[in-house]
Amino acid sequence: MMRILGSILILGSSLWFGISFALKEKYRLEELEELERGLLYLQGQIQYLSAPLAEALESVGWKAEGQVGRIFQQTAVKIAERQAETAEQVWQEVWQNEAVHTFFTGEDLDAVLVFGRSLGYLDKAQQENSIRLLLRYIDGALTRGRKRLEKNGRLYCGVSGLSGLLIVVTLL
Amino acid sequence: MKAEEVWRILPRRIRENLKESDLVGIQEIRLRCGQPVMLKEENRRMRLLEGQFSAAEIRETVSLLSGYSLYAFEEELKQGYLTLEGGHRVGFCGKAVMEDGKIRTLKQINALNIRIAKEQRGWGEAFLPYLLEGNRFYHTLIVSPPGCGKTTLLRDLIRCLSEKKWTVGVVDERGEIAPLRDGIPQMDVGPCTDVLEGCPKAKGMVMLLRSMGPDIIAADELGTQGDIAAVYEVLHCGVGLMATVHGHSFSDIERRLQPLMQERIFERYILLSGKKGVGTLEAVLDRNGEIISKGAD
Numbered sequence: 001m002m003r004i005l006g007s008i009l010i011l012g013s014s015l016w017f018g019i020s021f022a023l024k025e026k027y028r029l030e031e032l033e034e035l036e037r038g039l040l041y042l043q044g045q046i047q048y049l050s051a052p053l054a055e056a057l058e059s060v061g062w063k064a065e066g067q068v069g070r071i072f073q074q075t076a077v078k079i080a081e082r083q084a085e086t087a088e089q090v091w092q093e094v095w096q097n098e099a100v101h102t103f104f105t106g107e108d109l110d111a112v113l114v115f116g117r118s119l120g121y122l123d124k125a126q127q128e129n130s131i132r133l134l135l136r137y138i139d140g141a142l143t144r145g146r147k148r149l150e151k152n153g154r155l156y157c158g159v160s161g162l163s164g165l166l167i168v169v170t171l172l
Numbered sequence: 173m174k175a176e177e178v179w180r181i182l183p184r185r186i187r188e189n190l191k192e193s194d195l196v197g198i199q200e201i202r203l204r205c206g207q208p209v210m211l212k213e214e215n216r217r218m219r220l221l222e223g224q225f226s227a228a229e230i231r232e233t234v235s236l237l238s239g240y241s242l243y244a245f246e247e248e249l250k251q252g253y254l255t256l257e258g259g260h261r262v263g264f265c266g267k268a269v270m271e272d273g274k275i276r277t278l279k280q281i282n283a284l285n286i287r288i289a290k291e292q293r294g295w296g297e298a299f300l301p302y303l304l305e306g307n308r309f310y311h312t313l314i315v316s317p318p319g320c321g322k323t324t325l326l327r328d329l330i331r332c333l334s335e336k337k338w339t340v341g342v343v344d345e346r347g348e349i350a351p352l353r354d355g356i357p358q359m360d361v362g363p364c365t366d367v368l369e370g371c372p373k374a375k376g377m378v379m380l381l382r383s384m385g386p387d388i389i390a391a392d393e394l395g396t397q398g399d400i401a402a403v404y405e406v407l408h409c410g411v412g413l414m415a416t417v418h419g420h421s422f423s424d425i426e427r428r429l430q431p432l433m434q435e436r437i438f439e440r441y442i443l444l445s446g447k448k449g450v451g452t453l454e455a456v457l458d459r460n461g462e463i464i465s466k467g468a469d
Contacts, residue, residue, distance in 0.1 A: 052241035079240055082180050085232055087240035120240035123277065127243050 003172065010171075011164040018160025022153040028103035029145045031068055035112075036138045038064035038072055043131045046124055053087055053120050054080040071098050091116030111137040177258035178288055181237040183229040189221060198288055199319065199450065205230055205282040214450050227282070234281055237262055248346075250275045255347040258358055259289035259323075287319065289348065291359050295451070296328035300336075302456045302464055303329070303440055309338065309388055309412035311437060315419045316444035321451030322416040323348050323392055325444065327359060329414060330390050334362020338412075341386030343376030344369045349392055374398035377406050388412035400432055407437060420445075422461045436460065 038060045045056035054076050061073030071094055078090045092113055099109050111134060118130040175195040179187065182201075186209060195201075200212040209221040237256060238245050248254035253263040266281035303310050312329075316322045327349050334340050342349055342365055350357035350367045357367050366384045368376045373391045380386055389406050391399070394415045406413050419425040422441060426433045436459040443454035453467035 046243065050244045050246075052239040052244040054239050054241075056241075082236050082239065086235055090240070120235075120238075120242065122243060123246055124243045 007168040007172070010168050011161070014160045014164030014167070015157065018156040018158070021160070022149065022156045024103055025145060025149050025153070028105065028108070029142060029149065031066065031103055032108065032138050032142050032145065034064055034066055034068040036135060036142070038068055039131050039135055039138070043128060046127050046131075050124070067098065067102050071095065071102075074098065087120035088116045091119050108141060111141075175258075175288060177256050178260050178286055181233060181256065181262075181286075183232045183236070185223070185229065186221070189223075195288065200288070201284075201286040203230065203233060203284040203286070216446065216449075230281055230284065233284060234264075237284075246277065249278050252278065253346075255351065257351060257353060259348045259351045261287045261289070261346070261348060263287070289359075290321075290324050290450075292321075292324050292328055292451070293331070293360065294328070295325055296330075296332040299325075299329060299442060299456065300332055302442075303414075304336075309333070309414075310439035311407070311413045312415075312440040312442065313394075313425070313438040314414075314416040314442045314444065315422070315425055316416075317420055317446065318418060319450065320444045320446045322418075322444060324451065325442065326390060326392060326414065326416050327361060330365055331360050331362040333388060333414075334364040337364055338387045339385065340365045340414075341377075341380035341384050341389045342367045343371060343373050343380060343389065343391040345371060345373050345376065345392065349390070372398070374402040377402040381406060381409055381411060386411055388414055390414040392416050393418065394429065400429065403432060403437065413438075422457060440464075 041060045041063050042056055045051040045059055049056070051059070057072050057076035057079065061069050061076055063069070064072055075090055075094045078084070078094060079087060084090045084093070095109065095112055095116070104112070115130055115134040118126060120127075175192065175198075178195060178201070179192045182190070194211075197214055198211050199214045200210075202210040202212065203225050204210075205227050206224050208223065209225050211219040211221070213219065234242065238254070242249070245254045249264065252265075253261055255261050263285040264278055264281050265283040266278040269276045269279055303312050314322045314325055314329075330340050330342060330349070340362070342361060344350055344352075344367055347369050350359050350361040350365070350369075352358070352367060352369045357365070361367065366380065366386065368380055371379065373394070374396065377389050377391060380389055389411055390413075392415070394400070394403070394417050403413060403415075417425055417429065419428065421443065425441075432438065439459045441455075441457040441461070443457065445452045445454050447454075455463050455467055456465040458464050
């Protein structure tokens with residue numbers, strides 16, 4: 001009885017390990033898509049409405065979902081408080097605090113923080129260019145991520161399941 | 173006075189050396205690179221703060237006053253000023269960047285003039301007997317040099333008329349009369365007032381006329397030919413007009429608003445000055461420039 005229970009536990013946990021690995025990538029892609037949508041809203045707010053950052057980010061925060069939406073909302077609140085010297089400081093602070101609650105990779109975070117450097121700086125053309133730059137990164141990351149997930153998603157589950165089975169057989 | 177909007181845009185060092193309550197009674201704050209901060213009081217006295225204002229502090233102030241969004245104020249920057257929440261106006265000086273003979277933007281901003289907007293409820297009441305006769309409103313022009321209370325009086329007159337159930341349409345091109353926040357005017361302009369913010373006066377007056385059916389249209393600082401053309405359109409539709417203009421005297425504006433003045437379009441002129449402090453009433457004149465009421469000597 002104990003052996004069967006142990007085997008199920010080993011199999012289950014190794015399968016969970018593989019699934020969570022695939023899910024992590026899936027959630028990251030979902031968050032990147034949400035960030036992409038948010039940036040497109042932001043671009044519209046800046047380009048067509050000339051909305052200042054606090055107003056633009058607040059609108060984006062309401063439209064974007066999940067953790068990404070919350071990050072936009074928090075940034076809007078902090079920008080409206082005007083306690084920092086630059087918008088970059090606010091952007092960095094919020095993203096560095098909130099990144100732990102997201103599935104973004106270090107590379108994603110770097111791209112997002114680089115974007116923050118030009119936030120609110122100079123004219124609308126500059127803002128649009130930096131948004132476009134981040135969108136291009138996200139686009140590339142999504143394409144690569146989707147391919148990886150398609151290629152490796154089942155593999156993660158299969159390999160982890162087989163590894164679990166191997167451990168069970170070896171132990172038995 | 174709502175000075176918190178001004179307080180929030182001052183750099184940290186200044187906020188540490190001042191109290192928010194110190195801004196009460198201040199009309200202007202002048203920040204110049206390499207010079208001490210100058211506070212101009214309403215009685216025209218100047219107060220200097222210790223220490224020089226640095227270029228970094230100018231940059232910090234510009235960043236704070238634009239809500240870190242200088243891009244959103246491109247047009248205002250070209251004009252050399254922008255309006256803060258609360259209707260306070262900030263003027264800029266720096267180096268103009270030209271493109272095709274037009275100002276593209278200002279760079280190396282080296283001086284700022286923050287003019288604190290005031291709300292003086294009740295000031296306009298005293299003028300109503302001169303501007304109203306039964307159900308008729310006399311087209312009115314408020315004349316004064318800069319910083320002598322034109323906009324403050326205009327705002328209070330709007331409020332008074334609105335409270336008397338006149339529908340007033342306000343074209344607030346620079347957000348100085350009744351700046352909107354989430355659609356709500358941040359200064360009291362009465363219950364029957366519709367505010368169109370950020371729209372050029374000439375276009376705004378015509379838009380209000382067509383869209384909101386006002387009894388009176390109010391606008392700040394008439395000046396361009398477009399404004400004058402829009403005034404005619406308003407008048408042809410039988411709507412009352414209340415506006416302000418920069419000037420020192422009746423003869424001064426006679427030259428600047430020639431067609432309107434020649435045709436005696438305005439029926440009342442309120443002349444203000446800063447002789448005995450902001451908003452000193454010089455006189456109320458009729459359409460021919462005859463004195464109806466004279467201010468205290």
